[in-house]
Amino acid sequence: SRGYRLPTEAEWAWAAIVQADGSSARFGWGQELPPSAKAGNFADQSGATLLGQVIAGYDDSFPVAAPRKRFKPDRHGLFDLSGNAAEWMHDIYEALPAEGRTDPTGAGSGEFHVIRGASWRHGSVTELRLAFRDYGKEARADLGFRLARYAE
Numbered sequence: 001s002r003g004y005r006l007p008t009e010a011e012w013a014w015a016a017i018v019q020a021d022g023s024s025a026r027f028g029w030g031q032e033l034p035p036s037a038k039a040g041n042f043a044d045q046s047g048a049t050l051l052g053q054v055i056a057g058y059d060d061s062f063p064v065a066a067p068r069k070r071f072k073p074d075r076h077g078l079f080d081l082s083g084n085a086a087e088w089m090h091d092i093y094e095a096l097p098a099e100g101r102t103d104p105t106g107a108g109s110g111e112f113h114v115i116r117g118a119s120w121r122h123g124s125v126t127e128l129r130l131a132f133r134d135y136g137k138e139a140r141a142d143l144g145f146r147l148a149r150y151a152e
Contacts, residue, residue: 028082
């Protein structure tokens with residue numbers, strides 16, 4: 001099929017983590033906490049009454065989801081890879097192997113899909129890291145999807 005699909009976890013990770021110089025970013029805004037002003041939509045002071053943990057001193061003015069394209073795109077022109085909504089991946093969840101694999105697509109079958117990216121609910125260092133992996137099979141208020149397409 002040459003139509004649209006969910007991105008693989010490897011595609012998402014490459015787009016989100018690998019920088020122009022080949023280094024790896026720790027967070028969507030760079031290497032250090034706290035996020036720079038208006039870096040993205042995360043668990044912030046505007047959502048403090050709704051959320052258990054927020055980023056101290058950070059306020060993006062959106063207690064829940066923000067309108068699309070509200071924050072700056074990354075170097076690929078992609079919006080909100082980190083922040084606003086976590087994203088479903090094509091891959092079925094499995095523990096990552098000790099040795100790396102080139103362009104893996106996850107387990108062949110299983111119950112849970114991989115979820116990547118921080119959302120407006122995420123405020124812990126662990127959840128904000130671009131390397132953070134989650135899994136699920138049910139919809140959530142902070143979970144969305146991004147479309148990918150096969151290259152010709």
